[in-house]
Amino acid sequence: MKYNFDKIVDRKNTNSTKYDMSKEMFGTDNILPMWVADMDFETPDFIVNSLRKRTDHHIFGYSTKPDSYYNSIINWMKNRHNWDIKKDWITSSPGVVPAINMAVLSFTNPKDKIIIQPPVYHLFSAAVQENDRQIINNQLKLVNGKYQIDFDDLEKKIKNDVKMLIFCNPHNPGGMVWNRDDLLKLGNLCVENNVLFVSDEIHLDMVYEKTHIPISSLSPAIANNTITCMAPSKTFNLAGLSSSVLIIQNEEIRNKFNHLLHNLHIHYGNIFGNIALESAYTYGEEWLEQLLIYLKENINFVVDYFQDNIPKIKVIVPDATYLMWLDCRNLNLSNEELKNFFIQKAKIGLNDGPSFGPGGEGFQRINIGYPRSIIEAALKKIKKAVDNL
Ligand SMILES: Cc1ncc(COP(=O)(O)O)c(C=O)c1O
16 A cells, blocks of 8 residues: 555644543543544645645635636546536535534524434534524434434424434444435435435545445435535545535525625635645545555454454444444443443543434444554453453
């Protein structure tokens, strides 16, 4: 491999949320943090060099996005995801979470009903509740180690004056890549019931054997009713550069979204975020291909390790993402005991299952975007703690 993903980088004392907030998060510094979704791999040279080049010009005033920025997104979506998009459809946001919140604020009113599908990324429920909207849970079903959408439940609930559905594809925390049939069914249900579809596809590039299908690529009617949110931040480890992309084909919806974006005066984006995004989408394919091989080997390593050494914990094998969902229900611990077990006994900082909503009880999420030696050390800590239970 040209790129070295085994390299250990000391991230402590760099103001890293993951490393330097352990005390606040877990009550102790004596912990290996494997929670928040950024990776411990260095962002590739071609991105760092493009940022360095920009710092040679010592004025960092307001700046616009050049055509090359838009072309990099258009080409990336075509080459990697077989989706033809137009420059006009592209808009931006400092992040996918801000974009989801802006969509909630722009297209719904207080007390409106919004469907989410837990267990799911915890900031979906926050975007609904913190904006005083009402959550309608369409809980996913876990069948033979894979999540499925409960369409019977959804069809009943979606008819009941729902305004929006926030969807996660690929799915965090389960790592599902939703298939064409499910996406069509879901997208069409939203169209038929006049429910705006917000599709969080931030993990779209981190897919192993399956193919990610942007839901808006499936039909003009679905595209007309969808806001797609994506970013290079997970893929190229750029979360701190606060730069994400929205693709909104429907002009009316796009204008309304952009109205809020402009009012908040965040439409310029961040100079470095824009440059990193363009560089990632222009030069990033080779690096990404190698990263995906490394991550898939990490996943296989984790799956085998649990099977052979800690069989009480079952691993949901992800189709995508560098996040793995651990089914710890056979440890027979309460939620509180399970959380404390990982912090105090295993000394690993994970994401607590219940924070992902109903269905998260008894689960923990581990981030495997690390050099393998760190993963191995973490798994040994977990094994020792489970053996002593
Ligand atoms: C599904 C999902 N959406 C959004 C985010 C965060 O997006 P951003 O940092 O662009 O706000 C994450 C981060 O883990 C995520 O998993």
